Amino acid sequence: MGAAVGDQRARRRAAVAAATALLAAWWCCCAAAQVVKPTPRQAYGAAYGHMACQASVLIEPNSTEQLAAALKSHLAAAAAAGKSVKVRATHKFFHSTTAFACPSNTTNIFTPEAGSRPAFGAGPDLSVGVLLGGMDRVLSTDPAIHTMRVQAGMTVRQLLEAATAAGMSVPLGTVPAFADLMLGGVLLTGAHGSNYKGKSNLGDILKEITWVDATGTTRTSARDSPEGRALAGGLGLLGIVSELTLQLAPPSNTRFETVWQSGDEDIASDILELVARSPRALVVWRPDMHKYTAVLLSEVPASEPTTGATQTIELPKLVASGFGTMVRTWEEMARPPYVLEEAMCIASKEVSISHGWASNLRGRPLKNGVGPTNEMQSVSCGDQCAWEAEIANLAMWDTHFTTELWKLPDWIADVKKLMAEDFTGRCLPPGYFWLRFGDGNGDLLSPASGLNGTVNLQLSFMTSKASAPQWGIKHGHILETLEQLTLCKYKGRPHWGKNHERTYTHPNCSVPELYPRFGEFLAMRSKLDPARVFEPPLFAQMLARAPPRYGPRCALSGECFCREDKHCGPGRACVPSAAFPEYRACRRVGATG
Numbered sequence: 001m002g003a004a005v006g007d008q009r010a011r012r013r014a015a016v017a018a019a020t021a022l023l024a025a026w027w028c029c030c031a032a033a034q035v036v037k038p039t040p041r042q043a044y045g046a047a048y049g050h051m052a053c054q055a056s057v058l059i060e061p062n063s064t065e066q067l068a069a070a071l072k073s074h075l076a077a078a079a080a081a082g083k084s085v086k087v088r089a090t091h092k093f094f095h096s097t098t099a100f101a102c103p104s105n106t107t108n109i110f111t112p113e114a115g116s117r118p119a120f121g122a123g124p125d126l127s128v129g130v131l132l133g134g135m136d137r138v139l140s141t142d143p144a145i146h147t148m149r150v151q152a153g154m155t156v157r158q159l160l161e162a163a164t165a166a167g168m169s170v171p172l173g174t175v176p177a178f179a180d181l182m183l184g185g186v187l188l189t190g191a192h193g194s195n196y197k198g199k200s201n202l203g204d205i206l207k208e209i210t211w212v213d214a215t216g217t218t219r220t221s222a223r224d225s226p227e228g229r230a231l232a233g234g235l236g237l238l239g240i241v242s243e244l245t246l247q248l249a250p251p252s253n254t255r256f257e258t259v260w261q262s263g264d265e266d267i268a269s270d271i272l273e274l275v276a277r278s279p280r281a282l283v284v285w286r287p288d289m290h291k292y293t294a295v296l297l298s299e300v301p302a303s304e305p306t307t308g309a310t311q312t313i314e315l316p317k318l319v320a321s322g323f324g325t326m327v328r329t330w331e332e333m334a335r336p337p338y339v340l341e342e343a344m345c346i347a348s349k350e351v352s353i354s355h356g357w358a359s360n361l362r363g364r365p366l367k368n369g370v371g372p373t374n375e376m377q378s379v380s381c382g383d384q385c386a387w388e389a390e391i392a393n394l395a396m397w398d399t400h401f402t403t404e405l406w407k408l409p410d411w412i413a414d415v416k417k418l419m420a421e422d423f424t425g426r427c428l429p430p431g432y433f434w435l436r437f438g439d440g441n442g443d444l445l446s447p448a449s450g451l452n453g454t455v456n457l458q459l460s461f462m463t464s465k466a467s468a469p470q471w472g473i474k475h476g477h478i479l480e481t482l483e484q485l486t487l488c489k490y491k492g493r494p495h496w497g498k499n500h501e502r503t504y505t506h507p508n509c510s511v512p513e514l515y516p517r518f519g520e521f522l523a524m525r526s527k528l529d530p531a532r533v534f535e536p537p538l539f540a541q542m543l544a545r546a547p548p549r550y551g552p553r554c555a556l557s558g559e560c561f562c563r564e565d566k567h568c569g570p571g572r573a574c575v576p577s578a579a580f581p582e583y584r585a586c587r588r589v590g591a592t593g
């Protein structure tokens, strides 16, 4: 047994060495000439670099007063000239994967020849992009009751640092695991951390919200007022949120324990048992590897000593570039050689079930430990994120839904069935299925609206921006099928900050119909923003139930679910899933997997 494992390890090491040599040779002879440059970043683009918004005017305020004054003057000028206006707020490199952050046309790596992709509808005469990066200050703190008033352009990382400086903790489980997100975006997309039936999103610690409406007037709403319920999770459709008052907590530490690389035979019952015991669980699952790793977080008193753990997801640019080359080569080849497949499997495992929640100072994953709560729940990578190295050309393909936990066992059984019948490759791309937990709420448009005990089903996999426009993400048929299955069969509500345009414009599975209070929201909006100044074109398309653009390669860009081969691009066919023939997806012809 020991010798067999040793042999296996030696074979794997040889495979990695061979793949590295192969890639190095390829890099020297061909890569420099062939690298496709990503679309140059514009002033107002997606963090992954796959798209950019076009706006006729950019506003970059530092305060609510500046924001309101600028908005008022643009709205008044447009009204005087009889022009239509659209306004969307975000920050310079936003994390939304669709065009909800955009007021009008976009540019996209999938249609570079088009230059500009027209937005749905007539298009506004004046499109205004509001960049909130300059609104990142703490406005006041009240240490006696642990509250903090902040500007909405502050990032999660800045909030965590400010809380530490003020001697407070951000309640564990309430913020996303990625700290470069902006508080406004997090609140308005209903973004979450993990805490089953507990406080699991920013809205759960919100006390008051200040925003600028469609007349340029500044308003302040209590969390539980009708406006507060429409704003949180409401995608910025009523106005621009400028300030938040948050209920923080006394300082604490957080203990993490890891269930390391367990077999997934009983993953559904394991998870139900884990969240009952430890609600702030986060589960990374690789169904292709038949394993999962779970991290269990729990708050402990600040007096409990820390163990020197740190969190990091930074990837040095050189490593990212090598990795990007490997992903691109693998994605381009219909039948990659064994060594490359093997190297990709190892890489995929490293970034998923072998990636510890925290590590020691030498970078080795720690399975258990204790650290300050403000340092153990969300991690930033700044300009060292994998997708930041331009030559690496990496991006993530994110699919993310919320549904109730009781549906999880059936969903997992369906994922396993799909993998058994439709997946013939060795490994899915680097990335993971990520399961996190929460609770329902009374917000009108939050993905958790009206639910009871939730699970967030996230599928995040790496792709190369150099090869994706031609080939799409490797093994994309699995993701395309699961996206439809989760939306249509499980009535999963798509995360407003993730997914693809097609998720919101599915011809048969309407997103608004998944929300019990959608009508109530629209009624409020028609009072507060009758001209739909804050409605992004993609939202208008979703409401109109207008079909997606069906055209060449539309499924590769996430604009459509394929109906015909041409939607998949050359060398790929639109075929029904073997496990779920009611869903069709693009498959590479003659490929392994």
Ligand SMILES: Cc1cc2nc3c(=O)[nH]c(=O)nc-3n(C[C@H](O)[C@H](O)[C@H](O)COP(=O)(O)OP(=O)(O)OC[C@H]3O[C@@H](n4cnc5c(N)ncnc54)[C@H](O)[C@@H]3O)c2cc1C
Residues within 6 Å of the ligand: 047, 088, 089, 090, 091, 093, 094, 095, 096, 097, 100, 101, 102, 132, 152, 175, 176, 177, 178, 180, 181, 182, 183, 184, 185, 186, 188, 189, 190, 191, 192, 193, 235, 236, 237, 239, 240, 241, 242, 495, 496, 497, 498
């Ligand atoms: C690497 C990465 C990790 C992530 N991790 C998580 C996670 O752990 N949990 C999770 O739930 N999600 C996660 N997300 C998704 C994330 O929550 C969304 O992308 C979300 O859109 C927030 O991103 P952002 O802060 O850049 O906001 P943006 O993308 O800028 O904004 C989100 C939406 O809100 C609107 N908006 C933003 N601010 C305002 C404002 N002040 N007023 C009015 N409208 C506004 C924008 O126009 C846009 O439509 C992650 C995304 C990435 C790329």
